[in-house]
Amino acid sequence: MREKIKLGFAPTRRFVFSKEDAHKFKKLILEKISQFDIDIVDLEGINKEGLLFDNDEDAKKIIKRFKEAEVDAVFFPHCNFGTEDTVARIAKALQKPVLLWGPRDEAPLADGSRLRDTQCGLFATGKVLRRFNVPYTYIVNSTLEDPVFTRGFKNFIAASNVVKKVRSLxxxxxxxxxxxxxxxxxxxxxxxxxxxxxxxxxxxxxxxxxxxxxxxxxxxxxxxxxxxxxxxxxxxxxxxxxxxxxxxxxxxxxxxxxxxxxxxxxxxxxxxxxxxxxxxxxxxxxxxxxxxxxxxxxxxxxxxxxxxxxxxxxxxxxxxxxxxxxxxxxxxxxxxxxxxxxxxxxxxxxxxxxxxxxxxxxxxxxxxxxxxxxxxxxxxxxxxxxxxxxxxxxxxxxxxxxxxxxxxxxxxxxxxxxxxxxxxxxxxxxxxxxxxxxxxxxxxxxxxxxxxxxxxxxxxxxxxxxxxxxxxxxxx
Structure with a gap:
């Protein structure tokens, strides 16, 4: 019987964008990836939101939880713009395969405001991960229903399984x-x-x-x-x-x-x-x-x-x-x-x-x-x-x-x-x-x-x- 990949699920948001939308997408993303044959370690209990944002104490708790759970890989879905520096610090500390993705943004609201700017945040996080010398996998900014998300997610899980087996070989x-x-x-x-x-x-x-x-x-x-x-x-x-x-x-x-x-x-x-x-x-x-x-x-x-x-x-x-x-x-x-x-x-x-x-x-x-x-x-x-x-x-x-x-x-x-x-x-x-x-x-x-x-x-x-x-x- 094969071992399941244990995935650290660390959804992230930024305070200047919609908190409500971030929570909505955290739930939707978790529902989607729960359909795959993996074990998921989330952030519930780390803080009231179960989300990663600009808080050094929370970052330490997340690192500790993921290390103690012995996660094989980490997924940082950007539920709005996200917090790029905290993501990078956690990824650097864990030294596990990293998946970066965020749901495609909707059109601006009637008053011209925008709820998430997820794509913009992905650009930022990608650059900071490079500064931290953290390799990462990126799935094109897309909807959860887009086949490219399923293809990319399954491929990342398989790649993480290879890395896990090689590192313990x-x-x-x-x-x-x-x-x-x-x-x-x-x-x-x-x-x-x-x-x-x-x-x-x-x-x-x-x-x-x-x-x-x-x-x-x-x-x-x-x-x-x-x-x-x-x-x-x-x-x-x-x-x-x-x-x-x-x-x-x-x-x-x-x-x-x-x-x-x-x-x-x-x-x-x-x-x-x-x-x-x-x-x-x-x-x-x-x-x-x-x-x-x-x-x-x-x-x-x-x-x-x-x-x-x-x-x-x-x-x-x-x-x-x-x-x-x-x-x-x-x-x-x-x-x-x-x-x-x-x-x-x-x-x-x-x-x-x-x-x-x-x-x-x-x-x-x-x-x-x-x-x-x-x-x-x-x-x-x-x-x-x-x-x-x-x-x-x-x-x-x-x-x-x-x-x-x-x-x-x-x-x-x-x-x-x-x-x-x-x-x-x-x-x-x-x-x-x-x-x-x-x-x-x-x-x-x-x-x-x-x-x-x-x-x-x-x-x-x-x-x-x-x-x-x-x-x-x-x-x-």
Whole structure:
């Protein structure tokens, strides 16, 4: 069960404009955002109005309340002009994603007076937030009923979820990278220093010992996992010993992830593991990912970060899949094969396909533990967090899953707008042959999240930066 985003709701007004209108819009805005699946921490009880205005003592109380509630983000709706300096001081103290918006103003009254001047106040607050070096998200001044508000608000919540997950990210690293995979070199110290991302290493001996212990003890978790495997996959090519061993590996990994407070895993999947316990971990990775714990291959720490970000941007509603970018279709110049040995989540398997528990088809050991299937098509986002020389970026591109030639392993053919452009960016940028796909448009949310992750630059290929920004302003 996913955690809801906890939003600090800090509506603001200014004394020279209509107090009555400010209260009216505070209520209307709260009613609107209460329709979304979030927890809201408001200002009721801070003062008689439940509004933020020019009062230093109230500002201290608001900061204290939001910190104690551990809000994940803060929304400062301007119910009239607003109080820009107080907003900025609170935002600076909290260091959380900030949303700035206000309802569109009505025409002046018959006597020429105006009730709110909300738009003018937004200009002021935006400038002061910049002076305070506070990054913020802005939704175009609009009515509550305008689709641009809903689009912008939902995107901000998703972006805030990404920021929350990255700031608390600890990855279980199972052994070192495979010796031949220089592409998987990463700077663990830099990830901690720049992003606060922790890596917790364990050895293959730890995995072997715990897997064998799980098999011996025959706990209910093992029985349940065996039942899950045999009910979801065609297991006709493998024996009961292999099924039990893969199930035990999954349970062991799950225990280590939980015990060490991790939210993702990167594992050295070959070939020492096969020599140690006689199986591939691919299916175990698939089962973990389906449970909300992204598990990636070849000790790709950056791949694990990518998967966590993609899953968070989708609000944990669908599983990501970790893939190799492998071959270009011989007839379709814009089609590419996304493949891996057998780690794609079972929940993503195409309805016309029965996933098969099989032996690995490439390695000499032919160890069991892969599952093979084509996953469903449709619209997908392709994402990759990567970096070198102290600079990090986030590749973002949209694709469509299409039918293509059969291949072994787990796979999906995708079609993009301009594959040569994608290929050039992937080869010449800081990227590798790994990516993460997810069946949801997470690109605007990830683009926005980069505002709040210092040292990470969005690198969109399709849509472009300008197209994403236009979309968030309400353009289709």
């Amino acid at each position: 600890r990855i279980l690293q199972v052994s070192t990278r495979p010796a031949g995979f220089w592409t998987m070199i990463c700077n663990e110290g830099e990830l901690l220093e720049k992003f606060g991302i922790e890596v917790y290493p364990v050895t293959l001996q730890d995995i072997k010992d715990l897997t064998e212990q799980v098999e011996r003890e025959k706990a209910i978790e093992l029985t349940d996992t065996i039942q899950l495997i045999t009910s979801k996959l065609d297991c006709s090519e493998v024996d009961d010993v292999s099924i039990t061993r893969v199930a035990a590996l999954k349970v062991a990994l799950s225990k280590l992830i939980k015990d060490h407070g991790c939210s993702a895993m990167a594992i050295q999947c070959w070939t020492a593991l096969q020599n140690s316990i006689g199986i591939m971990p691919c299916l175990a990775n698939a089962l973990l990912t389906d449970e909300g714990i992204p598990a990636v291959c070849e000790t790709d720490i950056h791949g694990a970060i990518t998967a966590v970000m993609a899953q968070a941007a989708a609000m944990d509603t669908t599983a990501p899949f970790f893939a190799d970018l492998t071959v270009r279709d011989e007839k379709n110049a814009n089609a590419e094969l996304l493949f891996h040995c057998g780690n794609f989540p079972i929940s993503l398997v195409d309805k016309e396909c029965t996933p098969r528990f099989r032996h690995h088809f490439l390695f000499d050991s032919h160890a069991p533990g892969t599952h093979e299937s084509e996953i469903k098509g449709g619209n997908v986002s392709i994402v990759r967090f990567d970096g070198d020389h102290g600079e990090y970026s986030l590749f973002l591109g949209k694709a469509k899953g299409i039918k293509g030639a059969f291949t072994r392993g787990t796979y999906l053919w995708i079609e993009v707008n301009d594959w040569p452009l994608w290929e050039e960016k992937l080869v010449t940028g800081p990227y590798v042959h790994h990516c993460v796909g997810i069946h949801q448009d997470v690109i605007p949310a990830l683009f926005e999240a980069c505002k709040y992750i210092p040292g990470l630059q969005p690198d969109p290929v399709d849509p472009t930066k300008e197209q994403i920004e236009a979309f968030l302003r309400g353009k289709n």
